[in-house]
Amino acid sequence: MKRIKKNSSTPVGYDLDQGVTQSMLCNFIKCRRAAALALNRWGSPAPRRATQFGSLFHELLQEHYRGAGKKLPPSPELTFKNVAQSWERKALEAGDKTEDIQGDLACAKALFPSYVDRWRKNDEKKRWVEVEQVFDFMFRHGHKRFQQRIRGKIDGIYEAKDGTIWILETKTASQINEETLSLALTFDFQCQFYVVAVEEKLQRKVSGILYNIIRKPSIGRGADKTSDAYVQLIKNDIASRPDFYFTRFELAFSSKQMARFRDELSLKLQDFQNWWLGDLPTYRNEFACQAKWNCEYLPVCACGGDPKQAGFKQSKTLFSELLEDA
Numbered sequence: 001m002k003r004i005k006k007n008s009s010t011p012v013g014y015d016l017d018q019g020v021t022q023s024m025l026c027n028f029i030k031c032r033r034a035a036a037l038a039l040n041r042w043g044s045p046a047p048r049r050a051t052q053f054g055s056l057f058h059e060l061l062q063e064h065y066r067g068a069g070k071k072l073p074p075s076p077e078l079t080f081k082n083v084a085q086s087w088e089r090k091a092l093e094a095g096d097k098t099e100d101i102q103g104d105l106a107c108a109k110a111l112f113p114s115y116v117d118r119w120r121k122n123d124e125k126k127r128w129v130e131v132e133q134v135f136d137f138m139f140r141h142g143h144k145r146f147q148q149r150i151r152g153k154i155d156g157i158y159e160a161k162d163g164t165i166w167i168l169e170t171k172t173a174s175q176i177n178e179e180t181l182s183l184a185l186t187f188d189f190q191c192q193f194y195v196v197a198v199e200e201k202l203q204r205k206v207s208g209i210l211y212n213i214i215r216k217p218s219i220g221r222g223a224d225k226t227s228d229a230y231v232q233l234i235k236n237d238i239a240s241r242p243d244f245y246f247t248r249f250e251l252a253f254s255s256k257q258m259a260r261f262r263d264e265l266s267l268k269l270q271d272f273q274n275w276w277l278g279d280l281p282t283y284r285n286e287f288a289c290q291a292k293w294n295c296e297y298l299p300v301c302a303c304g305g306d307p308k309q310a311g312f313k314q315s316k317t318l319f320s321e322l323l324e325d326a
């Protein structure tokens with residue numbers, strides 16, 4: 001899909017052929033300046049603490065569900081031991097503080113075996129089709145056959161006992177408003193994006209998403225996070241209120257909902273392509289700078305827009321989250 005760009009306000013190191021991910025499209029919709037910086041591969045030099053516990057737990061779930069079909073699946077304790085070592089090394093290399101790393105490891109050590117126990121019966125009924133696999137397809141839509149390459153990665157796809165196909169999507173957070181979350185999830189962009197992706201990949205109807213929420217413990221501030229006593233403190237709290245720590249929602253999407261989503265996805269992708277071509281301008285969206293997580297590029301915009309001046313580094317790889325060991 002080589003085309004001539006009309007101006008240089010949009011990313012120079014990116015071509016539409018490289019595809020669009022869900023997070024890239026979200027970036028574009030929220031703030032075109034953020035999308036241009038991300039597509040030019042600018043990244044913050046500071047480690048992103050807010051997501052580190054999430055990355056550790058995702059690695060644990062990946063190992064756990066990959067072993068689920070085996071005759072002798074590893075115990076949660078062994079899975080934790082295997083994953084924790086390599087994750088700790090990566091976190092140290094990324095420049096995380098030892099205290100933060102130890103806190104995340106202690107939380108996961110307490111939480112992970114309880115998670116496995118909490119959902120054991122429920123999970124035994126699933127047949128895993130894929131765990132943490134990438135997707136990559138050409139989204140085609142409408143009479144004029146609009147098309148755009150779409151890429152991404154999904155936590156897990158499974159077949160339920162009744163033969164229907166579902167997607168597992170896991171979120172880790174310390175603060176969750178379940179009331180607003182369940183409303184927002186009924187038309188959540190990421191969930192429906194994944195349904196489209198899996199339907200394209202498997203060429204099968206997807207019934208919906210199993211939204212798997214794990215609440216990160218936030219107790220025992222000031223405690224020695226390397227101690228067994230700290231892990232036990234968290235375990236006791238989990239045992240006293242497991243439903244607080246582990247929640248699942250089944251989100252079913254009807255064919256009508258998905259048809260509407262595909263129409264809107266096509267419009268959003270057309271805007272993205274027109275922006276990349278220079279038909280739509282790049283401007284900052286000051287309303288998107290501070291949300292649940294601040295925009296990564298806040299230091300860039302705060303110092304006039306030069307990522308180098310803000311100490312940002314340009315990576316060699318775009319979409320590094322899609323690499324095998326990401």
Ligand code: SF4
Binds near residue numbers: 034285
């Ligand atoms: S800090 Fe605000 S204006 Fe700057 S890139 Fe981020 S969202 Fe856009």
